[in-house]
Amino acid sequence: MPLMRSWVESANAPDTDFPLNNLPCGVFSLGDGEMRCGVAIGEMILDVTGLEEAGLIAPDPEAAVFDVAHWNDFMELGPEAWAAFRARLTELLAEGAAERGRVEPHLVAMAEARLHMPFSVSEFTDFYAGKHHAMNVGTMFRGPENALPPNWLSIPIGYNGRASSVVVSGTDFRRPWGQLKSPEHELPAFLPSRRFDFELEIGAIVGQPSQGMVSVAEADRMIFGYVLLNDWSARDIQAWEYQPLGPFQAKATATTISPWIVMAAALEPFRVSTPPRERPLLPYLQEPGPMLYDIHLEVDLTPEGGEPTTITRTNYREMYYSSAQQLAHHTSSGCPMNVGDLLGSGTISGPTKESRGSLLELSWGGKEPITLKGGGKRSFIEDNDTITMRGWAQGDGYRIGFGECTGKVLPALPEDELPFNRR
Amino acid sequence: MPLMRSWVESANAPDTDFPLNNLPCGVFSLGDGEMRCGVAIGEMILDVTGLEEAGLIAPDPEAAVFDVAHWNDFMELGPEAWAAFRARLTELLAEGAAERGRVEPHLVAMAEARLHMPFSVSEFTDFYAGKHHAMNVGTMFRGPENALPPNWLSIPIGYNGRASSVVVSGTDFRRPWGQLKSPEHELPAFLPSRRFDFELEIGAIVGQPSQGMVSVAEADRMIFGYVLLNDWSARDIQAWEYQPLGPFQAKATATTISPWIVMAAALEPFRVSTPPRERPLLPYLQEPGPMLYDIHLEVDLTPEGGEPTTITRTNYREMYYSSAQQLAHHTSSGCPMNVGDLLGSGTISGPTKESRGSLLELSWGGKEPITLKGGGKRSFIEDNDTITMRGWAQGDGYRIGFGECTGKVLPALPEDELPFNRR
Structure with a gap:
């Protein structure tokens, strides 16, 4: 077109x-x-x-x-x-x-x-459906042989997030406090997060309700549109809290979305298939046609008063599972879905170092800090850093773009202003 | 009084x-x-x-x-x-x-x-804050030495649930389908859950909003009231899906609450303290006074056409963490809370076999089926079984009761009615 x-x-x-x-x-x-x-x-x-x-x-x-x-x-x-x-x-x-x-x-x-905010978020679910991301994170924590959890190639793994923390692009917020336990200490301390990170994702917005299980084809028709999504993550809070029931406060400070919902209809010319299956999917997850989109994505990090550095370039087509597959799985146990439900794709990392969708991966757990224009280094986000995401599908002489998804991380609340310290 | x-x-x-x-x-x-x-x-x-x-x-x-x-x-x-x-x-x-x-x-x-439904559920969070329950489940899966996760005595562990699946007492629903992987198979199959269970909980209803972190005392004042809550759980779906990001479809079929919100004010005479701390809590979780309630709880299982058997009797005061502590923790990373947020206490098991708050625990993972009046046996819930919870605080010549929290598990959707099989 x-x-x-x-x-x-x-x-x-x-x-x-x-x-x-x-x-x-x-x-x-x-x-x-x-x-x-x-x-x-x-x-x-x-x-x-x-x-x-x-x-x-x-x-x-x-x-x-x-x-x-x-x-x-x-x-x-x-x-x-x-x-x-x-x-x-x-x-x-x-x-x-x-x-x-x-x-x-x-x-x-x-x-x-x-x-x-372009819509009222009913509930927010976040997925873990990018294979490069899962491999990177798994390799860092468990070694390359055990990188992928045994269920990963069968289930679009998801967990429920917190709708109340979803904010529109341009909303700045404070670095969170939380329980941190360093390896050298036996007990945790309550401190501002030191490993605060972004995650580059696409959010799918459910535009039609369902009761009971739906097929992947039905799920695809229920999706109204898409936004860019930054699933801000406190890696150190997550490391201590997430076993056995998953991330909780590590993901609850903020989730930023771009201000414009790009309707699925506008992305129709850019449909692509998910990558080849490495394990056959159960019938309820099989796709009747191409369900991903060819969307170029990039992320800038801008220090306070400094210039932006583009720290990653990747593409939504790298995902192993589509939003339609995720939505079908979401309903598989009979879970009702509502208009305004938001599904985060999971972090979108590509196969190369330059296409990783989080600082955790870009700096390999902090061991290989990245260098910014101007010479600064980053393992994780520092106070007053701004993260800006952009994305577009490239047509013949035009783009279907999302606008910017941006947010600045302000310094943590001072210790004497914590509620249990206020007098 | x-x-x-x-x-x-x-x-x-x-x-x-x-x-x-x-x-x-x-x-x-x-x-x-x-x-x-x-x-x-x-x-x-x-x-x-x-x-x-x-x-x-x-x-x-x-x-x-x-x-x-x-x-x-x-x-x-x-x-x-x-x-x-x-x-x-x-x-x-x-x-x-x-x-x-x-x-x-x-x-x-x-x-x-x-x-x-007495209120519109904004978001639903479920906790894992009963020590007897955590010990029982942990012992079954990891042995008594490793039963409690290392963070358990420091964090009131919680995960986000699904508000759309919360239903009022008396709402029957179908047994869920899901991915089940038995130990003898390498790959999962899509089947109706075989290990479907109840969890006896108390739900706290947030009646005031917050932005940013709140203290335990502030959290206590934000709680409008309490309901009985049955956190229906598909143990076999959970076993395969829950690593690494926690339970998802295992908990999404239904969560049943009792129809009457008992206001916190009515429970005021029945306040009791949480049990002694086995590890000192960080200051943000320390309680300024008694934050639990002395509420007697019991659960009946009634087979179709049969008579009820009371299969557990326990008390809310068995919890290690109070709802106020859970709510304070919920806000610790800055997560905004809204009117209508529902917090599940976590399964309320007592110290004895007869006071366990789930069939998983009562039948010790299915190895020791319980016997019903009339002679039937149960490891998990069978089709058309009804689970009924009751609870009350016993005053001098009166009770503060919750009414019944009841639900019947209907047979799973027939295979030819699954959406991807419909023609």
């Missing part, structure tokens, strides 16, 4: 994240104004709350769906409404559109807008 | 779960009528939605809080409003109440009502 040209000129630039082919879904506000639903188009945001009020769109003929500051009500309408909405916006924004004059007043400059 | 006498005569019986001292919070409907908020009093339900409409109560002077089918809006008002509400209901329902005539039309017979 070629670039679809729009009368919004900035949407026709070959390097914009937001051509007419994309139309990703977000929530924005201007100044002290209310939060409204919008769609990114070039350097502008189309105010779809305004379009609905003006009667130019009506995704649900019975009731407003954009009079709220999230896309959940729209997602509930289902795949036919999603497709009709895209078709209508394409008509309104295409070069030569008849209704341009009625649409233009509903455009605002993205540079002037503040972006908010 | 003695029994507080009510003009609702059935509330004065020494064995009712719902004397005037209790006033637990639920949601009910009559026939095809709408769901309304109610408070249990003896054999009756006081329709507080009706009381609010009639102007007899006004927990929030600005807006209705009982015009919805959950208690979340009321919980949001905070501890002072909770106390004022209890005081006002006590005034209205006490023997000799001046306004009895205006209140009486808002009483309905509990026997005629259907009970629903």
Whole structure:
């Protein structure tokens, strides 16, 4: 599919994240104004709350769906409404559109807008579905022979995360405190995390509910769209807490998502298959067609006042399991899924050192610190470092981009401000 | 504190779960009528939605809080409003109440009502905080020397569960399918769980939100009330899936709660301390006073068409960590908590064989099946078995009871109805 040209000129630039082919879904506000639903188009945001009020769109003929500051009500309408909405916006924004004059007043400059969480997260599940990542982490902790857990090639391993900690790009937060136990001590101490890390992931957003088990094909149709996702991780908190029931506080400080939901429909031309199976999958996990996407991904680390260094470049197609497989597995025991459920892909590492999706892997557990532009070294994230993720599918003369997923790690709360020390 | 006498005569019986001292919070409907908020009093339900409409109560002077089918809006008002509400209901329902005539039309017979989920579950976290349970399970799997994980005496170990699978007492559900790998096979098969189990727990309901870390004392004040909780568990799914990131589909089929939230205020006379510490706790987990409750608990197993057998009797005071400690730990990395968050205590096993809180423990991994009245044997739950939990704090001539927490395990979905087999 070629670039679809729009009368919004900035949407026709070959390097914009937001051509007419994309139309990703977000929530924005201007100044002290209310939060409204919008769609990114070039350097502008189309105010779809305004379009609905003006009667130019009506995704649900019975009731407003954009009079709220999230896309959940729209997602509930289902795949036919999603497709009709895209078709209508394409008509309104295409070069030569008849209704341009009625649409233009509903455009605002993205540079002037503040972006908010695009949807209300019902529940958050994180997976461990990248084989390079699992091999790297397993090799570091258990040696190359025992790197992959015995179940890894049979199960898209997942664990429940914490929806309340999901924040939108640009939300800075403090380094967490937690129980740390170093090898040389017998007992843990309560300290700020020293091995705080990012994890590069793609998040899939469930747009339709289910009761009972669903097939991989049904799961694929339930996914509304995708975001970039940074699953911030305190490696030292995790090391001490995670046996036997998995990561808990190590993953609960924050999970950052990019502000624009790229609808699955926009990624359709970029579908690719998962890698060859090294062990046959059980029938409930077998895919009826290509379920991954060819999405280029990269991560910058920027020290306070310094310049950014791109520390990894990889691709979503490296994953061993797709989001549709993960979602089908998620329902296998009868677990109900809801609109707004968020599934993290798991860390997306490629096969080379330069394509690893976390500092744990890039610095090989801290043993091989990476060098930044300007000469600084990093094993893990230092105070006031900013991590920025970008991603896009590369079409013929256009990109389907996600915008930035960024966050700064502020210093930990001072010890005398901890709640049990306050007087 | 003695029994507080009510003009609702059935509330004065020494064995009712719902004397005037209790006033637990639920949601009910009559026939095809709408769901309304109610408070249990003896054999009756006081329709507080009706009381609010009639102007007899006004927990929030600005807006209705009982015009919805959950208690979340009321919980949001905070501890002072909770106390004022209890005081006002006590005034209205006490023997000799001046306004009895205006209140009486808002009483309905509990026997005629259907009970629903009393609150909207924001997120669900389950803990592993009973030492007898951890020792039993650990001994079975790792031997008595390595029974307790090294972190157990330092951390109230928890993992995130699935809020969407929480159901109210009386909701029957099907036995789950899942990946099972028996020791004699190299690869797993997709089969109905053969080792399906209950776990006897108490659920704490968070009634106030937090951002950032809170102390144990603050956490205690955030807890609105408690329910009985059955954390249904597929032991065979868990055995294969849980390394390295913890239980996932093994716990996602259903979690059943009792229909009445017993407010923390009603349990105040029954506070007891956690057992002596075997290892000093870090300051952030130290309790400023007694944080557990003396609550007698028991579990019946009833085969289809058979009679109930009480298979365990234990007490909530057996827990090593309190819900307040768990909640404080939950916030330690900065994790935000919300109104409606549900924290499962972990399985409540006592020190004796007869006080174990799961069939895994009662049948010692299936090696010592228990005998039911009527002669049947059980290692794990069989199709159409019903599990019923009861619990109460015993006062002087009265009980603070929870009502029943019950559920029946229906046969698994037939193989030809699995979604990937449907044609």
